[in-house]
Amino acid sequence: MTRDSPQSAESIFQNALDRSEAQRRAYVEHACGADTQLLAQVTVLLDHFDRAGTSFHEPRGAGWAAPEVEGYTVGALLGEGGMGRVFEAQQHGPLERRVALKVMLVGLAPSAVPRFQAERRALSRITHPYVAQVLDAGTTSTGEPFFTMEYAPGLPLPEYCDEHELPLSARLDVFARVCSGVQHAHEQGIFHRDLKPSNVLVMNFSGEAVPKIIDFGVAKLLDDETITLASDFIVLGTPEYMSPEQTKLIQAPVDHRSDIYSLGMLLYELLVGALPWDDSFRSRSWVEQLRIVSSSPTTPPSAHEVDPAMAARRQTDPAQLRRALSGPLDRIFLRATNHDLDRRYASVSELRNDILEFLASPPQASWRDRLRELFR
Amino acid sequence: MSQSEKLSRTLQRAIDGDAHASEELLPLVYDQLRSLAKARMRKVPPGNTLQPTALVHEAYLRVAGKEEVNWNSRGHFFAAAAQAMRQILVDQVRRKRAVKHGGDRQRLDVDDLEIAIQGPELDVLALHQALEKLEKEDPRKAQMVLLRYFGGLDREETANCMDISVRTVDRDWRYVVAWLHRELDPDGPE
Numbered sequence: 041m042t043r044d045s046p047q048s049a050e051s052i053f054q055n056a057l058d059r060s061e062a063q064r065r066a067y068v069e070h071a072c073g074a075d076t077q078l079l080a081q082v083t084v085l086l087d088h089f090d091r092a093g094t095s096f097h098e099p100r101g102a103g104w105a106a107p108e109v110e111g112y113t114v115g116a117l118l119g120e121g122g123m124g125r126v127f128e129a130q131q132h133g134p135l136e137r138r139v140a141l142k143v144m145l146v147g148l149a150p151s152a153v154p155r156f157q158a159e160r161r162a163l164s165r166i167t168h169p170y171v172a173q174v175l176d177a178g179t180t181s182t183g184e185p186f187f188t189m190e191y192a193p194g195l196p197l198p199e200y201c202d203e204h205e206l207p208l209s210a211r212l213d214v215f216a217r218v219c220s221g222v223q224h225a226h227e228q229g230i231f232h233r234d235l236k237p238s239n240v241l242v243m244n245f246s247g248e249a250v251p252k253i254i255d256f257g258v259a260k261l262l263d264d265e266t267i268t269l270a271s272d273f274i275v276l277g278t279p280e281y282m283s284p285e286q287t288k289l290i291q292a293p294v295d296h297r298s299d300i301y302s303l304g305m306l307l308y309e310l311l312v313g314a315l316p317w318d319d320s321f322r323s324r325s326w327v328e329q330l331r332i333v334s335s336s337p338t339t340p341p342s343a344h345e346v347d348p349a350m351a352a353r354r355q356t357d358p359a360q361l362r363r364a365l366s367g368p369l370d371r372i373f374l375r376a377t378n379h380d381l382d383r384r385y386a387s388v389s390e391l392r393n394d395i396l397e398f399l400a401s402p403p404q405a406s407w408r409d410r411l412r413e414l415f416r
Numbered sequence: 417m418s419q420s421e422k423l424s425r426t427l428q429r430a431i432d433g434d435a436h437a438s439e440e441l442l443p444l445v446y447d448q449l450r451s452l453a454k455a456r457m458r459k460v461p462p463g464n465t466l467q468p469t470a471l472v473h474e475a476y477l478r479v480a481g482k483e484e485v486n487w488n489s490r491g492h493f494f495a496a497a498a499q500a501m502r503q504i505l506v507d508q509v510r511r512k513r514a515v516k517h518g519g520d521r522q523r524l525d526v527d528d529l530e531i532a533i534q535g536p537e538l539d540v541l542a543l544h545q546a547l548e549k550l551e552k553e554d555p556r557k558a559q560m561v562l563l564r565y566f567g568g569l570d571r572e573e574t575a576n577c578m579d580i581s582v583r584t585v586d587r588d589w590r591y592v593v594a595w596l597h598r599e600l601d602p603d604g605p606e
Contacts, residue, residue: 050591057590085594092597322572 049081056086107143108181112188114141131176131188139175139188140254160187163256166228170221172241172254192252194241198309200249201242207355208364211310212395214242214249219303219392221253226296226388232256233294235302236281237309279329280315281305284379289334292381300385304338304376307395311365311373312344313353338377342366368398423448424479430492441492446500448475453504468505472497472568491577495559498567502547505540505566539600546599550592557592560585 052071056064064086072079107114107127115128118140129141160177167173177187195203197218201211218240222232232239232253239255283301285292309315316338321329342365351361372394378384385391423444429437453471476493543565551558556578563569563577571589575582 053591053594054587084598085591088597088601089590089594091601092593 049078049085052078052082053085053089056082057089107141107184107186109141109178109186110181112139112141128191129188138191140172140191141186141188142255143180143184143186162228162230163187166225166230166256168221168224170217170251170253171225171256172252174256189254190252192241192243192254194243194252196237197240197242197251197306198237198313200244201310202313202353204244204249205353205355206249208311208361209399210249211354212399214251215303215307215310216392216395216399217249218251218253218306219388219395221251222299222303223388223392225253225256226299230256231296231299232302233286233298234281235299235306237306240306279333280317280321282330282333284334285381287330287334289330296388297381297384297386300388300391301377303388303391304373307369307376308338308341308373311341311369312346313350314344316341316344337379338374340366340370341373342370368394372398419444419448419451420478427479427493430496438492438496441496442499445475445493445496446503448478449497449500449504452478468501468566468568472501472566490573491579494563494567494569494573494577498562498565498569501566502544502562506544509540542600543596546596549599550595557588557595560588561592561596564589 052068055071056068059067068082068086069079072082109129111132113130113132115130118126118128126140126142129139131137131139157177160174163174172190172192175188175190177185180186194200197214200206201214206214222235225231232255234255235253240251240253242249242251244250279287281302283294283298284290285294286298305315315321317332321332324332342362344365346358346362346365348358351358354361356364372391375383375394376385376391423441426437426440426444430441449471452475472494475497476490479493547558547561550561559578560574563574564571569577571585572582575585578585
């Protein structure tokens, strides 16, 4: 940006980025014409934009460089969240394999490394087809903790269901599988703490929807004593799927039942394609979202407006969808997301059993027909 | 009047359009962030750092209490808090350097805070200086950097705070990315 032509360099830069990479060069040369100085400016900006990668994109606690990890070639960024970034990576030893490598955006005190490793070993003991296996852990060349897990290229659960236009029964079937993965981990004494669509990925294997839950127990890795941050600042996860007790605005223990609440929210989203919060929720600040989550009881899925497009994505019509939602599913959701911990499901298996029971005895004949179609 | 009350009242005056209040807001927020950080530092083991954006959000929670607050007032607060946090971080770096060069081998006094933007190799001073330059060239983008880096606002919050669209934030941010990378990268092409 120089004084004589700041606008034009910037607007050419912006327009260039709106084009495909193949067209970019030709566009820039055309737009700059004979002005070689301008051409140089724009070229430098584009070059820096490319080289910056993702390092400036999410500044909330962001790191500044792509990680270097011994024994791995770190590739493309797969996603990022409040706690870290996930990269695709190639492991070079002892096995040559593709993994997902997650780098935490927090510091780890040297004295906490053994504990971090112990946690990692506990996580690697979770072996379940629907839970992405934790493989390795350590620190990057710049000292941030990382761990690797099974590479699971899938779509977030609700997206997968919409993309494949899964009927309610098939959605509930995948959901029940997710429950069994969560249940397995709970049985090992590990809970997730951050269940949300981006952590429940679904892949298609020969027409079958197979979920992989990622980041299991990562929140635990960031537990008070392990991590160098003042832990009461870290409020984990997006508030949308967070249980009231996790907001820390109310006094209640955070345990496996927080996962049950988050599963309830996922269920709601699978059923009606939205969350029980009103439209203004997303435009509110994080702090206000926490306040809403901690203080507003959830409303049942049948209270959500049903429109034809949404019904069509579930291969049904609005009237049928409305019928299907009321009754047992309402009750299941309200029990899973009850603010009163004693009235919430005590275990994921109870939740899963209710889902399976519903699937086994759908309320209407038309439902039975659809199920028959599905399983034929 | 307590520190928080004073801050709340000044914030309200700033929202009502009192230009003096806006000026008074900065030192008040600065003090509040520092005392909050100090309280927090006592609870963490030595050698640890605090996350600045978490401090800013906690400070906001205290001022706003449990009331609903509209974006207009949040914008005022976060703009001041981000500026204050920037000052705190810059002061911290300068003080550390002074201790290093001054031969004073004592432990930094209790007033010293450990607040760090997470991530390796972030040179707060370099960012601060780049931001000063950007403030002269393009104040809107500079404000955006301030809110996002030092205030910890995400793109939507930034858009609300600055009363512009998220699309504008995203477009401007592409330019900011290139610009900052150019400014902060000593090896890059000039």
